[in-house]
Amino acid sequence: MDYVGYNFYADVFEASIDLKTGFCGARAAPLSRKNLKTAHIPESVSIRITENGWPTGKHPFTGEDRSYEHQAKVLEAVIRTVYALRQELNITHYELFGLRDADSSVHDLFHQFGIMRDDYTPKPAFYTFQRLIQELGV
Template identity: 55%
Template sequence: MTITRNGIPDIVPIRVYENGWPTGPGRSEQRQAAVLDTVARKVAALVGELNIDGYSLFALRDADINAEGLFPHFGLLHGDYTPKCAFRTYRDLIDELHVGDGPSGRRD
């Protein structure tokens, strides 16, 4: 995975928004968690080099549990708010990669 600034001046911060990997037929929850782990670690490793100042996921919760297709299934939680495998991965990444002052605010 290569991330570059493509001519954007270094002074301009980059924010990675609406990132994610949906679950569904042929797309397991375990794979969603693995992709999230890989991407978040890569973004975190490039924070200083690329002036990245934000990262967010596409969706916390699946939009529609009965819908077909991939787009309604990007969430880290199922439509009924039960966690997918990636939810724990995301919480662990926040604890591990948190940047800034003070604790991450995580509660178990």
């Protein structure tokens, strides 16, 4: 086994994200420490965040409006948390789920995961992601 892929979407289907700590810290730690041991996967096997994102638009269950600005804040909190935990949890990769919305005109979160609109115009999260790559990228 080369790696364990971990997909998570903080505050999409789960509890609200804590922007100070990054929701993923609470989610990734049990994965690496408990579940991998239970499955007899050694700590030397790395974790790759294989899907992560936070959509804009209306939440289909709550009707909550999910703003572009909040998407940028969530993305920054999650990426900084993953970065801070990378050595402790042996996280070697991070992959963003969607660069571009599937359909920006549909006001449903399942169509607006991108950090760019469907016409490739950037949302604020695009610039946040770009800045974080420059700052934290290797």
